[in-house]
Amino acid sequence: MWLAVVIGKGISEAAAPGPMRLLHRFGAFAMLLSFGVAVLAIGPHFRVFVEPFGSKSGAAELRSDLVRRLEKEPRVALVSDPGAADFFVSGEGETYIKGYVGTNPRVRYLNGDARPIYGGYLSVEVKDRAHDTVWSYLVTPRRLGAEDINSDLTGQVIRKLMEAMTLPRGSLKQKTSSQ
Amino acid sequence: MNGPPSVSAHPAARRHLDMLLLGCRFAVLAIGCLIATLPLRADGTLVGAGATFPFPLYQKWIASFDEKVPDAKIQYQPIGSGAGIEALRRGEVDFAASDAPLSDAQLSSFPRHVVQIPTVVGGVVPAYHLDGYAGDLRFTPELLASIYLGTITHWNDPRLKAVNGALRLPERPIRVVHRSDSSGTTYVWTDYLSKVSPAWRTMVGAATEVQWPVGVGAEGNEGVAAQVATTSDSLGYVEFIYAVRGHLSYGAVRNQSGRFVSASLETLPEAARMFNLLKPGDLRMSITNATGRTAYPIAAFTYFIVPQTFPDPAKGRLMTQFLRWALTFGQKQSASLGYAALPEEVAKQALETIGGSQ
Numbered sequence: 001m002w003l004a005v006v007i008g009k010g011i012s013e014a015a016a017p018g019p020m021r022l023l024h025r026f027g028a029f030a031m032l033l034s035f036g037v038a039v040l041a042i043g044p045h046f047r048v049f050v051e052p053f054g055s056k057s058g059a060a061e062l063r064s065d066l067v068r069r070l071e072k073e074p075r076v077a078l079v080s081d082p083g084a085a086d087f088f089v090s091g092e093g094e095t096y097i098k099g100y101v102g103t104n105p106r107v108r109y110l111n112g113d114a115r116p117i118y119g120g121y122l123s124v125e126v127k128d129r130a131h132d133t134v135w136s137y138l139v140t141p142r143r144l145g146a147e148d149i150n151s152d153l154t155g156q157v158i159r160k161l162m163e164a165m166t167l168p169r170g171s172l173k174q175k176t177s178s179q
Numbered sequence: 180m181n182g183p184p185s186v187s188a189h190p191a192a193r194r195h196l197d198m199l200l201l202g203c204r205f206a207v208l209a210i211g212c213l214i215a216t217l218p219l220r221a222d223g224t225l226v227g228a229g230a231t232f233p234f235p236l237y238q239k240w241i242a243s244f245d246e247k248v249p250d251a252k253i254q255y256q257p258i259g260s261g262a263g264i265e266a267l268r269r270g271e272v273d274f275a276a277s278d279a280p281l282s283d284a285q286l287s288s289f290p291r292h293v294v295q296i297p298t299v300v301g302g303v304v305p306a307y308h309l310d311g312y313a314g315d316l317r318f319t320p321e322l323l324a325s326i327y328l329g330t331i332t333h334w335n336d337p338r339l340k341a342v343n344g345a346l347r348l349p350e351r352p353i354r355v356v357h358r359s360d361s362s363g364t365t366y367v368w369t370d371y372l373s374k375v376s377p378a379w380r381t382m383v384g385a386a387t388e389v390q391w392p393v394g395v396g397a398e399g400n401e402g403v404a405a406q407v408a409t410t411s412d413s414l415g416y417v418e419f420i421y422a423v424r425g426h427l428s429y430g431a432v433r434n435q436s437g438r439f440v441s442a443s444l445e446t447l448p449e450a451a452r453m454f455n456l457l458k459p460g461d462l463r464m465s466i467t468n469a470t471g472r473t474a475y476p477i478a479a480f481t482y483f484i485v486p487q488t489f490p491d492p493a494k495g496r497l498m499t500q501f502l503r504w505a506l507t508f509g510q511k512q513s514a515s516l517g518y519a520a521l522p523e524e525v526a527k528q529a530l531e532t533i534g535g536s537q
């Protein structure tokens with residue numbers, strides 16, 4: 001029906017006066033936008049339960065950061081009831097300060113301007129309803145002295161994690177075995 | 180005509196036959212679904228011993244397998260590859276694990292026929308403890324060989340400074356740490372050094388135990404990690420996950436294509452892809468000093484060493500079941516602990532070997 005309206009608009013636009021033409025264009029844009037939103041809504045959705053990430057230093061922050069990223073994913077619905085989940089995301093992680101680097105090359109000792117360098121890791125595992133692992137990964141800090149270690153680690157994981165949940169099960173098996 | 184009545188000649192009979200076939204298909208499907216949802220069954224206990232290199236993963240595998248096969252009991256003791264192989268030779272354990280594949284001579288000296296099944300790929304990293312230096316160090320193959328040969332003795336050696344330009348390295352001695360037990364990790368490390376350094380190959384060689392020119396020994400990957408963690412200015416070699424979990428700094432190593440590469444789940448699979456089977460069915464492979472552009476150069480397959488037949492058939496069945504699980508479902512857990520899954524072709528051949536071994 002939307003397609004018919006858009007085609008109709010194309011036919012009728014040539015004959016329409018200036019303000020009406022603008023209105024038609026706005027209408028067509030709104031319809032295309034709603035069509036896009038509808039397509040996204042129809043696409044596969046995953047109900048995801050994120051388990052606790054353990055009690056190591058920084059683990060709770062890593063979990064919060066990953067949850068925040070998952071919330072932004074249009075195809076993910078986070079659930080609080082494990083019984084309602086399609087996938088279970090479990091994790092283990094830790095962050096700590098490895099040392100400091102001075103920001104002033106002329107100063108041979110560390111002063112108040114020294115910047116911390118973080119170490120740590122994030123290990124993530126995705127299980128299906130049968131509690132079989134379908135994917136897992138481990139990342140370590142990518143950028144030396146990253147200001148936000150949580151963002152660095154979860155940023156590396158999120159894309160791969162979404163790929164893992166989006167792939168059909170058959171291809172997922174193939175992909176995992178070739179890693 | 181007195182022959183048997185043809186089905187096509189009787190539409191009513193054909194309808195009945197179709198209904199019967201459809202019913203059978205549903206019944207087979209239902210039974211299949213029921214079997215798939217039931218937990219696997221296997222009675223018996225298996226005891227294994229050996230490599231510490233894959234121990235964190237084997238622990239996880241055993242726990243996961245235990246959930247799926249509640250009647251099975253599998254124990255694994257991380258006593259080092261050499262000790263594990265000896266325990267299997269003496270018949271004290273049901274299977275061994277090693278990062279150093281057995282040579283033909285070792286295989287022929289076994290009282291019973293054993294097969295070697297690769298399980299995953301791991302990396303050995305140069306881990307160091309330099310107080311006040313939070314940055315990542317770089318090592319060339321020649322540097323690592325020279326440090327372990329004792330010809331580079333201080334952190335501020337010009338050859339070390341040359342590849343770590345931005346860092347002001349301290350004028351302090353390098354405290355070298357190595358394994359004291361017979362170790363597959365040592366085999367991987369010395370196999371790599373033998374490939375990249377003619378001096379190392381001539382003077383020390385590649386083995387699970389060598390005459391170390393310098394350094395102090397520690398037992399197991401955990402022991403070396405602890406020794407490095409507690410000794411200032413030290414340098415040791417451990418499997419990747421021990422460095423990650425032990426808060427140890429570890430260096431990037433220059434690979435064959437001239438890139439400085441750190442161990443990761445991107446660079447280890449790249450090294451694994453460079454495997455080269457000596458002959459079909461023989462899964463003993465060395466992937467140290469791999470040629471891939473971003474391949475981590477100190478990577479290795481690690482193996483289960485399993486008797487071809489078990490006197491107790493229940494144990495044999497459980498071993499096969501566990502190996503099959505490890506080579507399929509278990510592979511998907513490997514990355515959570517920093518190990519790379521087997522390349523598809525290797526996993527396939529390993530599964531074929533199991534099929535023929537029990």
